[in-house]
Amino acid sequence: MNVIEVQNLHKRYRDHVAVDDVSFDVRAGEIFGILGPNGAGKTTTVECVSGLRIPDGGTVRVAGLDPVTEGDALRRVLGVQLQSAALPEQIKVWEALDLYASFYPDPADWRELMERVGLGPKRDSAFGKLSGGQRQRLSVALALVGRPRVAVLDELTTGLDPQARRDTWQLVEQVRDSGVTIVLVTHFMEEAERLCDRIALIDTGRVVAVDSPAGFIGRVGGEQRLRFRPSVPVDDAVLLALPEVADVRRTGEQVVVTGTGNLAAVVTLALAERQIVPEDLRVEQASLDDAFVALTGRKLA
Numbered sequence: 220m221n222v223i224e225v226q227n228l229h230k231r232y233r234d235h236v237a238v239d240d241v242s243f244d245v246r247a248g249e250i251f252g253i254l255g256p257n258g259a260g261k262t263t264t265v266e267c268v269s270g271l272r273i274p275d276g277g278t279v280r281v282a283g284l285d286p287v288t289e290g291d292a293l294r295r296v297l298g299v300q301l302q303s304a305a306l307p308e309q310i311k312v313w314e315a316l317d318l319y320a321s322f323y324p325d326p327a328d329w330r331e332l333m334e335r336v337g338l339g340p341k342r343d344s345a346f347g348k349l350s351g352g353q354r355q356r357l358s359v360a361l362a363l364v365g366r367p368r369v370a371v372l373d374e375l376t377t378g379l380d381p382q383a384r385r386d387t388w389q390l391v392e393q394v395r396d397s398g399v400t401i402v403l404v405t406h407f408m409e410e411a412e413r414l415c416d417r418i419a420l421i422d423t424g425r426v427v428a429v430d431s432p433a434g435f436i437g438r439v440g441g442e443q444r445l446r447f448r449p450s451v452p453v454d455d456a457v458l459l460a461l462p463e464v465a466d467v468r469r470t471g472e473q474v475v476v477t478g479t480g481n482l483a484a485v486v487t488l489a490l491a492e493r494q495i496v497p498e499d500l501r502v503e504q505a506s507l508d509d510a511f512v513a514l515t516g517r518k519l520a
């Protein structure tokens with residue numbers, strides 16, 4: 220079932236086209252990524268989905284609602300954490316949660332939410348005194364306080380250190396597991412690859428493709444490369460006999476096998492059957508980055 224349907228969305232700022240022609244569907248229960256370089260139109264797209272901007276063309280439906288004409292009903296099903304959302308420096312964590320809860324007829328228990336995002340010990344801290352990761356956690360909690368079916372999270376981990384980023388990813392997964400559909404805007408490949416069930420790749424206001432991370436990687440051939448030093452010499456023919464193996468090369472003592480499918484498993488099994496140990500084994504795989512370059516001709520970063 221689709222929770223969000225966007226068709227031929229178009230949005231201009233004066234004569235600048237920010238979103239040219241964007242279409243995608245988000246299914247109930249998934250983490251749907253909107254991935255693309257700076258200025259691709261990601262934020263504008265989710266602002267139109269959230270009813271914060273009026274599109275110049277196309278249609279948007281969220282749980283069947285038109286964000287432009289049914290804004291009140293929309294706010295009951297959709298929670299937003301936006302890049303630009305800033306709270307007063309002085310407001311305390313509990314006050315912000317309590318305030319946001321008061322906007323909704325049937326809010327979540329904000330105390331429970333505060334514990335869930337790990338801010339219990341920061342209950343009385345001022346927003347201005349929170350670390351980047353704590354601010355992001357608070358913004359996720361604020362997006363969830365109205366018990367939304369859909370949460371829009373925009374550039375959630377920008378500016379966070381690696382540990383805070385991983386903690387935030389875990390939080391996003393917990394939110395999804397609690398039954399909330401998530402739209403995640405990001406320009407981090409690793410984040411999209413790790414978290415998203417499906418991704419819309421956006422470039423210069425257009426959707427380049429929508430696919431799962433594995434599907435994107437499969438588009439660039441799904442090719443894998445295996446490097447190892449065999450403990451005793453192995454014949455190329457042994458490896459080439461495996462249907463998954465496309466090519467075998469050697470550089471000094473190192474064997475480099477390229478192929479597809481379950482390459483690492485079948486090669487190591489074939490070696491084990493001959494009592495050969497693949498020493499210094501490394502598996503290299505195509506990434507979303509490779510897919511982005513193949514689809515757009517440019518690097519994302």
Ligand SMILES: Nc1ncnc2c1ncn2[C@@H]1O[C@H](COP(=O)(O)OP(=O)(O)OP(=O)(O)O)[C@@H](O)[C@H]1O
Binds near residue numbers: 238263
């Ligand atoms: N309020 C605005 N007025 C004029 N132009 C804008 C406005 N907001 C965004 N733009 C422009 O529209 C284009 C798309 O911006 P948008 O913020 O949607 O992209 P984005 O993919 O989210 O980028 P970022 O990751 O940098 O936020 C950019 O060229 C941006 O400069």
